[in-house]
Amino acid sequence: MMLEAVWIGFAFSIGLMVRFIGLPPLVGYLAAGFLVASVSDTLHVPHESSEVLHHISHLGVLLLLFTVGLKLNVRNLVKSEVIGGGVAHFVVSGLLYTPIILLLFDISPYKALLLAIALSFSSTVLAAKVLETKRELRAFHGRVAIGILVVQDLLALLVMSVASGTSPSLWALGIFALPLLRPLLYRLMDASGHEDLLVLFGLLLALVIGGYGFELVGLSSELGALVFGAMLAKHPRAGELSKSLWSIKEFFLVGFFLEIGIGGLPDANAWLFALAMSALLPLKAALFFLLLIGFKLRARSAFLSGLSLTNYSEFGLIMASVALPEYMVPLALTVALSFVVSAPLNRLAHPLYERLAQRLIPFERNIRHPDEQPVSLGGADVLIMGMGRTGSSAYEYLNDSFRLVALDSDPARVRQHQEKNHNIFFADAEDQMFWESLDFGSVRAVILSLNEAEAKRIATQKLRKAGFMGLIISHSMHEDEAEQIIAAGADQTYLTMSEAGVGLAEHVKQRLTPLESA
Numbered sequence: 060m061m062l063e064a065v066w067i068g069f070a071f072s073i074g075l076m077v078r079f080i081g082l083p084p085l086v087g088y089l090a091a092g093f094l095v096a097s098v099s100d101t102l103h104v105p106h107e108s109s110e111v112l113h114h115i116s117h118l119g120v121l122l123l124l125f126t127v128g129l130k131l132n133v134r135n136l137v138k139s140e141v142i143g144g145g146v147a148h149f150v151v152s153g154l155l156y157t158p159i160i161l162l163l164f165d166i167s168p169y170k171a172l173l174l175a176i177a178l179s180f181s182s183t184v185l186a187a188k189v190l191e192t193k194r195e196l197r198a199f200h201g202r203v204a205i206g207i208l209v210v211q212d213l214l215a216l217l218v219m220s221v222a223s224g225t226s227p228s229l230w231a232l233g234i235f236a237l238p239l240l241r242p243l244l245y246r247l248m249d250a251s252g253h254e255d256l257l258v259l260f261g262l263l264l265a266l267v268i269g270g271y272g273f274e275l276v277g278l279s280s281e282l283g284a285l286v287f288g289a290m291l292a293k294h295p296r297a298g299e300l301s302k303s304l305w306s307i308k309e310f311f312l313v314g315f316f317l318e319i320g321i322g323g324l325p326d327a328n329a330w331l332f333a334l335a336m337s338a339l340l341p342l343k344a345a346l347f348f349l350l351l352i353g354f355k356l357r358a359r360s361a362f363l364s365g366l367s368l369t370n371y372s373e374f375g376l377i378m379a380s381v382a383l384p385e386y387m388v389p390l391a392l393t394v395a396l397s398f399v400v401s402a403p404l405n406r407l408a409h410p411l412y413e414r415l416a417q418r419l420i421p422f423e424r425n426i427r428h429p430d431e432q433p434v435s436l437g438g439a440d441v442l443i444m445g446m447g448r449t450g451s452s453a454y455e456y457l458n459d460s461f462r463l464v465a466l467d468s469d470p471a472r473v474r475q476h477q478e479k480n481h482n483i484f485f486a487d488a489e490d491q492m493f494w495e496s497l498d499f500g501s502v503r504a505v506i507l508s509l510n511e512a513e514a515k516r517i518a519t520q521k522l523r524k525a526g527f528m529g530l531i532i533s534h535s536m537h538e539d540e541a542e543q544i545i546a547a548g549a550d551q552t553y554l555t556m557s558e559a560g561v562g563l564a565e566h567v568k569q570r571l572t573p574l575e576s577a
Contacts, residue, residue, distance in 0.1 A: 070313050088316035089395050116318040119311030121284040125265035127187045128288020129297045130196050140354035145210030147350050152179035180372035183208045189405045194510040198468040200363040215374040230276040241290050258303045325392045333392040344369040358419040366408050370401035435498040439464035442505045450508035494521040507533035512540035519547040
């Protein structure tokens with residue numbers, strides 16, 4: 060237990076340090092693992108990953124995939140850019156990496172091919188974590204990235220089965236009957252209430268029925284967690300369940316990143332392999348970008364999706380444990396270095412695209428894109444950007460008094476509102492091309508109800524730069540973010556929680572005044 064306490068202390072300290080310099084804490088957790096290994100080797104203290112840490116790590120991955128599943132829409136996976144992009148990248152990446160590995164290292168063609176396959180996968184843990192942190196899981200590029208990751212996970216399971224010489228049991232065919240359980244799962248979720256039982260219900264599905272249950276029939280526990288999350292995705296309280304599991308999932312994921320680092324200090328050959336493969340990350344990014352452009356995506360969506368997938372996968376380590384145990388340490392270091400490179404790059408993804416847009420846009424195909432955006436707002440008086448709970452409430456309140464138009468980057472949400480006959484289009488407020496081609500028409504006011512403060516700040520800047528002189532009203536969760544949005548050119552920013560408190564107080568005031576008069 061002493062070792063676990065030391066690990067947690069290191070993880071907190073270094074995670075806090077890297078956060079101060081603008082990097083995601085997960086980079087600190089990786090560094091903490093390597094530091095523990097280094098110090099332990101110097102002092103000749105055992106540091107091998109314990110069973111406790113291994114289980115914590117595994118539970119964190121399962122919970123992350125379960126919460127990703129809660130936000131998945133299966134219809135969005137059955138897309139040419141998702142299936143085609145995932146399979147094409149798997150094949151082309153394997154063909155490109157194999158000769159490079161053979162050229163650089165003394166290794167057999169078979170092992171070179173297995174290493175190339177292991178490196179063709181992207182990290183579900185890191186990509187989902189980054190997209191979730193930026194609230195972009197439901198954005199078009201987020202959906203494409205997650206869809207490709209699901210395709211890759213399925214391919215990885217197939218490769219591991221072939222490499223290990225094992226195959227799922229006949230009971231695995233029962234997964235095709237799982238949709239029949241959805242009504243029962245919905246009833247159980249409704250009966251679980253809103254507190255501890257709801258959390259336990261989520262843990263039961265993610266870890267026991269999904270995770271352990273899939274293992275029993277020879278399938279991946281990670282796939283099981285994802286599948287059971289996806290089965291609840293359409294439930295009205297799926298978002299509530301995801302939020303309930305947030306803190307537990309975050310704690311367990313620390314164990315995942317710690318375990319990678321604590322696995323051991325690599326030798327010179329491992330470093331050489333890891334550095335060489337890390338140098339190929341731009342090739343991986345370029346390949347994703349070109350393939351997604353080929354599947355009709357616009358440059359921005361292809362760039363953001365590809366960048367979130369520009370890393371190596373923990374599935375590569377799982378593959379190595381089955382087919383290439385002698386390459387576990389080099390692959391672990393390669394995956395870790397790819398995380399260190401990918402995490403800060405994804406944090407800067409939108410500014411990076413802003414700088415590269417003029418060079419990337421010429422690659423777009425001159426056709427109708429699945430992520431096409433409107434060029435005119437027509438005769439609307441008010442534009443609402445972001446149709447979550449806040450934006451939807453604003454739309455309903457103003458709908459009888461003004462001509463409205465709404466924009467949202469979630470295709471599924473756009474379809475839901477279109478079914479209600481709302482005047483809404485798909486668009487991304489952080490897309491440079493959207494603003495360059497947009498005709499504001501007769502719009503006199505804009506309501507910014509986007510999720511991210513950075514998106515609201517960029518949207519405000521783009522509106523003013525495009526010459527919009529009307530009213531810009533935004534909401535914000537934090538005062539410092541509100542100040543940044545005002546500085547970007549907004550007329551007013553309301554603090555959401557403060558306004559909610561004022562609204563509650565106003566109701567009390569209205570009810571008490573008649574009583575006092577009486």
